[in-house]
Amino acid sequence: MTPNDYDTDKEHAAASADKVLDHTRLQLSALIDGELPLDEARFLLRRLEHDTELRDCWERWQLCGDVLRGRIGIYAQDALTQRIAQAVESEPVVPRAPVARHRWLRLGSGAALAASVAMIALFLTRQSPEVRAPASTLPAQVASNPVLAPVQPAKVTPDPQVPGQAAEVASALAVADVPRRLATRRSRGQSQRAALRSPARIAVEAPVAVAAAPFGTPAATIDPFSGQHVRLPNRPWPRAVLPTVPANGAFTVDYGSRMGAPAQPLSPFESRHLARPLPAPESGSTDSNAPAP
Amino acid sequence: MAEVESSQVTQERELDHELVRRVQQGDSKAFDLLVRKYQHRIVGLIGRYLADWSECQDVAQETFLRAYRAIGNFRGDAQFYTWLHRIAVNTAKNHLVSHNRRPPTDDIDIDDAEQFASGMRLRDNDTPERELMRQQLEQTVMRAVEALPEELRVAITLREVDGLSYEEIAKKMDCPIGTVRSRIFRAREAIDQEMRPLMESSNDTSTERASR
Numbered sequence: 001m002t003p004n005d006y007d008t009d010k011e012h013a014a015a016s017a018d019k020v021l022d023h024t025r026l027q028l029s030a031l032i033d034g035e036l037p038l039d040e041a042r043f044l045l046r047r048l049e050h051d052t053e054l055r056d057c058w059e060r061w062q063l064c065g066d067v068l069r070g071r072i073g074i075y076a077q078d079a080l081t082q083r084i085a086q087a088v089e090s091e092p093v094v095p096r097a098p099v100a101r102h103r104w105l106r107l108g109s110g111a112a113l114a115a116s117v118a119m120i121a122l123f124l125t126r127q128s129p130e131v132r133a134p135a136s137t138l139p140a141q142v143a144s145n146p147v148l149a150p151v152q153p154a155k156v157t158p159d160p161q162v163p164g165q166a167a168e169v170a171s172a173l174a175v176a177d178v179p180r181r182l183a184t185r186r187s188r189g190q191s192q193r194a195a196l197r198s199p200a201r202i203a204v205e206a207p208v209a210v211a212a213a214p215f216g217t218p219a220a221t222i223d224p225f226s227g228q229h230v231r232l233p234n235r236p237w238p239r240a241v242l243p244t245v246p247a248n249g250a251f252t253v254d255y256g257s258r259m260g261a262p263a264q265p266l267s268p269f270e271s272r273h274l275a276r277p278l279p280a281p282e283s284g285s286t287d288s289n290a291p292a293p
Numbered sequence: 294m295a296e297v298e299s300s301q302v303t304q305e306r307e308l309d310h311e312l313v314r315r316v317q318q319g320d321s322k323a324f325d326l327l328v329r330k331y332q333h334r335i336v337g338l339i340g341r342y343l344a345d346w347s348e349c350q351d352v353a354q355e356t357f358l359r360a361y362r363a364i365g366n367f368r369g370d371a372q373f374y375t376w377l378h379r380i381a382v383n384t385a386k387n388h389l390v391s392h393n394r395r396p397p398t399d400d401i402d403i404d405d406a407e408q409f410a411s412g413m414r415l416r417d418n419d420t421p422e423r424e425l426m427r428q429q430l431e432q433t434v435m436r437a438v439e440a441l442p443e444e445l446r447v448a449i450t451l452r453e454v455d456g457l458s459y460e461e462i463a464k465k466m467d468c469p470i471g472t473v474r475s476r477i478f479r480a481r482e483a484i485d486q487e488m489r490p491l492m493e494s495s496n497d498t499s500t501e502r503a504s505r
Binding site: 026031064066071075079 | 303304305307308311312315320321322323324325326328329330332333334336337340350353354357358361362423426427430431434438449450452453454458459474475477478481482484485488489492495496
């Protein structure tokens with residue numbers, strides 16, 4: 001290696017060192033302007049904490065910006081900087097931020113509250129289909145009966161023979177049911193307004209609502225598809241198709257008359273005497289809500 | 294213009310909050326960066342309440358110490374400098390009261406405090422030395438900017454005075470963002486070459502005074 005080569009290497013090394021320094025100062029310039037990517041900014045901030053020359057440069061460039069922007073500033077000499085640094089170092093308590101943890105706690109409690117509200121809302125909305133369950137099960141039961149099957153999905157035509165009471169019950173059920181089915185996300189007020197302004201929809205939906213009518217009411221005796229009066233057969237429970245359980249056994253519950261006797265409403269608060277004979281039928285007494293004997 | 298200013302404020306705010314977050318995690322060196330960034334403005338603000346340079350430095354030190362002690366409670370809702378400005382004003386007024394002097398009835402608004410043209414009453418407190426130092430600094434910087442090549446001068450002016458982002462400057466100057474970054478950096482380097490001797494001489498003077 002000649003002396004010339006050595007000098008050239010030194011120049012190259014100095015030039016590359018200058019390049020690194022220039023690159024660092026270029027990054028510092030971008031950092032001051034808030035234009036440095038986050039990962040590079042973190043790296044440079046870490047370096048700034050240990051590089052005195054770079055920190056001095058940071059200070060001068062900040063002061064230069066203040067002067068250019070016309071902000072009043074007095075150059076506070078290095079002595080003041082050192083005094084403040086020493087005073088900070090001598091502080092016994094390092095400031096910690098309880099704020100961040102509290103913020104997470106606040107967020108966590110908010111999320112827990114939102115989750116609990118969502119659970120309650122889910123629970124309440126889950127209850128609605130259960131209330132309407134008979135509407136979906138009754139046609140299936142009717143279809144399984146050989147007397148009425150097969151049931152044709154006939155076009156709905158209002159029957160002039162339908163009694164007024166049944167029509168009222170059907171309308172009331174339809175009013176309650178139509179808005180909820182059509183717009184499950186509507187508010188209660190919107191649903192009520194929708195029900196009031198849609199009589200045509202009510203007329204169309206009425207037969208379906210009839211199918212959803214509770215047992216024991218006159219509406220239950222209307223065929224949901226044809227609108228004609230039909231006499232529903234006894235639906236003993238457990239079903240007669242179960243070979244081990246007799247259809248007219250002591251544990252059988254029905255919703256109509258059995259063997260010519262009126263229906264006995266099932267009261268959960270009174271014990272049933274299984275061996276007691278059925279009371280004599282009374283003419284015109286079909287009220288299923290009559291008190292149990 | 295408001296959008297431009299808000300863009301610059303947002304960038305400054307993010308950088309300050311990152312430094313504050315580091316201090317809150319126990320990194321006191323990050324606080325030194327905040328001190329170096331804001332001490333000149335804070336000293337200038339306190340200098341409008343107090344005439345004596347020694348008192349001014351004491352109150353500035355007390356201001357930063359109070360800020361350091363309370364920085365754990367800084368939540369980042371406001372800008373860090375707004376928070377620091379309030380601490381400085383209260384510390385300066387408390388200092389005046391504790392020395393049986395009457396503090397000014399009206400506070401210095403943060404916008405007024407940073408403009409040369411306003412707040413003339415409180416600027417009467419400036420000593421000739423401080424005023425001379427400020428004028429020298431301002432003239433040095435302005436002279437350095439005037440001496441810059443045009444593309445560097447335009448770039449640094451758009452950034453520091455108008456507060457444009459690199460992307461906006463690139464559009465205005467019709468050049469890549471990398472070129473803008475390089476031009477602003479070179480402009481700062483050139484201004485720094487002029488500022489450094491002035492600041493070093495100022496430090497030497499203060500050291501000589503302290504040694505006497």
